[in-house]
Amino acid sequence: MIRVVLPGHLRALARVSSEVQLDIKGAVTQRSVLDALEAQYPMLRGTIRDHVTQERRPFLRFFACEEDYSLEPPDTPLPEAVASGKEPFLIIGAIAGG
């Protein structure tokens, strides 16, 4: 099982209270994780990736195993620790304070 941690607002949209778990067949990549996430929670379509371009929305970043994967190509394999479920895939909203 792949574990995904969503920002609070997206947890509210998806009506989940904690991290979500996804079953992915094949390579575990940004694209396959987000495809599975949107299939399981279709209300999240368009909130993480643009509907048309499928590009990451600019105020969101992807992290795993304390590394920033935001700028990696979407088909790059994620770390084994993510694929095995040991570590979560983190979707983080840019911090805006002030």
Place this chain on the structure above:
Amino acid sequence: MSGVRVLVGTRKGAFVLTSDGKRGKWEVSSPHFAGWEMYHLKGSPTDPNRIYASQTSGWFGQIIQRSDDGGKTWIQPGTPPGEQTGPGGVPKGESNKFVYDTSAETGKPLTTHQFYDGKQHPWEFKRVWHLEPSPTDPDTVYAGVEDAALFRSTDGGKNWKELAGLRGHGTGPRWQPGAGGMCLHTIILDPSDPKRIYIAISAAGAFRTDDGGKTWKPINKGLYSQYIPEPTAEVGHCVHHVAMNPSRPGVLFMQKHWDVMRSDNAGDSWKEVSGDLPTDFGFVIDVHAHEPETIYVVPIKSDGEHFPLDGKLRVYRSKTGGNEWEALTKGLPQSNCYVNVLRDAMAVDSLDKCGVYFGTTGGQVYGSADAGDSWTPIVEHLPAVLSVEVQTLP
């Protein structure tokens, strides 16, 4: 007894205010969609339990929400809880999918519009500013979006299709964003003619279709905007809001960037009716539910200082369709008030006497149960109010 439901969109959530027909005591809901920008909520005229809401975020984009129980619970159309996916895991609807129609059959090429710096800029969808439910079908609703375009759903908000004739009118390269973005913020459906729709865009102007949205024409004759190179241009005017009394659909009232205007011929021409207003800059304008010559505005000091003149929050009412105005101050702060009232933040109910409501960027929602003669704050400490709509309940 009849009642009133006031739908308030704010920078940090939506609130539903309810009262009986006396409009003296109010219940204020907890925030819906807390933390999200709620640009607009509006109820269906034919089914008061059906409410549409535009939920937006700079992080997560656009969401459309719908309530079928008068605002108690909400769903994203097409993805109700417990029934989230269709065959193969695909959503049954993509209620937040607003894609400009560039198809050869029905669409128009996605061209460019003028940007703040005068350069051409590609059309980019950002958010829904205004939702306008059909007066006859609760499943049909129109959405005015930024960058300016008009969309329609005929399945309760599940799927959206652009009425591309507007964006493809040909003047698009001369449209430009106002300070708030290039938004289509006003949609008026003519109750006497289902094929006639009025819309307004900042800063392009007002447009009308007489064929259900296939073709459009600018209706800006008579507008004068000294801040654009050609003050009487066909397009480029910063129209802030347009209002109409449904009993007299050919008569329109407009609050432009500066100037209050009226048209007696469905927008074919306009004349200024600012008259004796202390300043004719402002955002909101609305019409009394039963007296079609009684109109309301909230004058704002200037385009550089978005707050009331002299720190006095005053609604101005004209009972003569403009030109002659009276200040309505009873119950409103008359010193040290520096809030703004945004373009979609005023509405009227259809009770007798007509109720008038408006919200401020300071988080107050004021109501009047006597057509503006006196005002009471319904709630005073909300986030900045973006929109106010009213449902008169049976």
